Amino acid sequence: MSTRTIAVAVAVLAVVVLAPAAWADWNPGMPYKMHYPQMPNMTSMGLDVLDGPITSPVGGVYQKFLADDFLCTQMGPITDIHVWGSYLNDLRLGEVPLFNVAIFGDVPAGPNGPSHPGDLLWQAYMPARVERPWGPAPENFFDPNIDQIIGPDNFVWQYNFYIPPDKAFVQQAGQVYWLGVKHSNDLNGDGVVDSMDLLMLSEGWAYGWKSSQRHFNDDAVWIDVPFDSGMLSEIIQPVGPWRELVDPRTGNSLDLAFVITPEPATLCLLGAGLAGLVARRIRRK
Numbered sequence: 001m002s003t004r005t006i007a008v009a010v011a012v013l014a015v016v017v018l019a020p021a022a023w024a025d026w027n028p029g030m031p032y033k034m035h036y037p038q039m040p041n042m043t044s045m046g047l048d049v050l051d052g053p054i055t056s057p058v059g060g061v062y063q064k065f066l067a068d069d070f071l072c073t074q075m076g077p078i079t080d081i082h083v084w085g086s087y088l089n090d091l092r093l094g095e096v097p098l099f100n101v102a103i104f105g106d107v108p109a110g111p112n113g114p115s116h117p118g119d120l121l122w123q124a125y126m127p128a129r130v131e132r133p134w135g136p137a138p139e140n141f142f143d144p145n146i147d148q149i150i151g152p153d154n155f156v157w158q159y160n161f162y163i164p165p166d167k168a169f170v171q172q173a174g175q176v177y178w179l180g181v182k183h184s185n186d187l188n189g190d191g192v193v194d195s196m197d198l199l200m201l202s203e204g205w206a207y208g209w210k211s212s213q214r215h216f217n218d219d220a221v222w223i224d225v226p227f228d229s230g231m232l233s234e235i236i237q238p239v240g241p242w243r244e245l246v247d248p249r250t251g252n253s254l255d256l257a258f259v260i261t262p263e264p265a266t267l268c269l270l271g272a273g274l275a276g277l278v279a280r281r282i283r284r285k
Helices: 003-022 193-200 264-283
Strands: 047-050 053-055 061-071 080-085 098-107 115-127 130-143 150-163 178-183 207-210 222-223 239-244 256-260
Touching: 003 178, 047 061, 047 080, 053 193, 061 256, 080 130, 098 150, 115 130, 115 178, 115 239, 178 256
Parallel strands: 047 130
Antiparallel strands: 047 207, 053 061, 061 178, 061 222, 080 150, 080 207, 080 256, 098 115, 098 178, 130 150, 222 239
16 A cells, blocks of 8 residues: 555544544543633532523522633634533433523623623524533532522533534634523423423423533623523523622632533644644655
């Protein structure tokens, strides 16, 4: 077999191997383009923070919208977002969940309060392309609205979002942004918020964004949003100021588990570059 044939074969193999992986899920050791991956805290000190609707013990439904800040380390479109979460009492539905996902600008800490999300720069309403079992983690579920642990959960899921480059937000290296995520009110993914969704809420369903192992920059934050069954495709208008997330057991800061990664095209180019390097080494022999 000629060296040219070998080089082509290596290039094809690199693209074939890297591209599907890029469109599937993310594992530790894979590339990222933020300060560092905020991996989920899988210990007993980890928390799942309410991130979407819940039925109040005193009646009615309210919901939370969460956000956490990150430093962009590579200019380009944000096409690949990965988060970790769990369900109160492990009451998870079988359908692929829908989420509101957003990118905000940064308002630094100052005399008027802690840092928090600023202008809304980009938003989307989408399902997770891949929902992946991550592993067991006996932990507690936290509702910041009442500042209390409201129950247990025992399993962590990874949710992977992919945005077409022409519809993605283009981040600038060196800038701080905030990633916002909220589970949809449409729990069963049928396109409407109806009696079935409300029934699940009344039976104790709730989704939580997993707390992270490491702390970066400023605390993650939360805000109230009104429950409105008629607004599925837009981020619902927040109510009141953003508030810092702190562990109700210790008073320590909380950050949330997520990672923003290079788009698949970048990974394929890396694979092609690796193939070229292999080919050059073969030609020298």
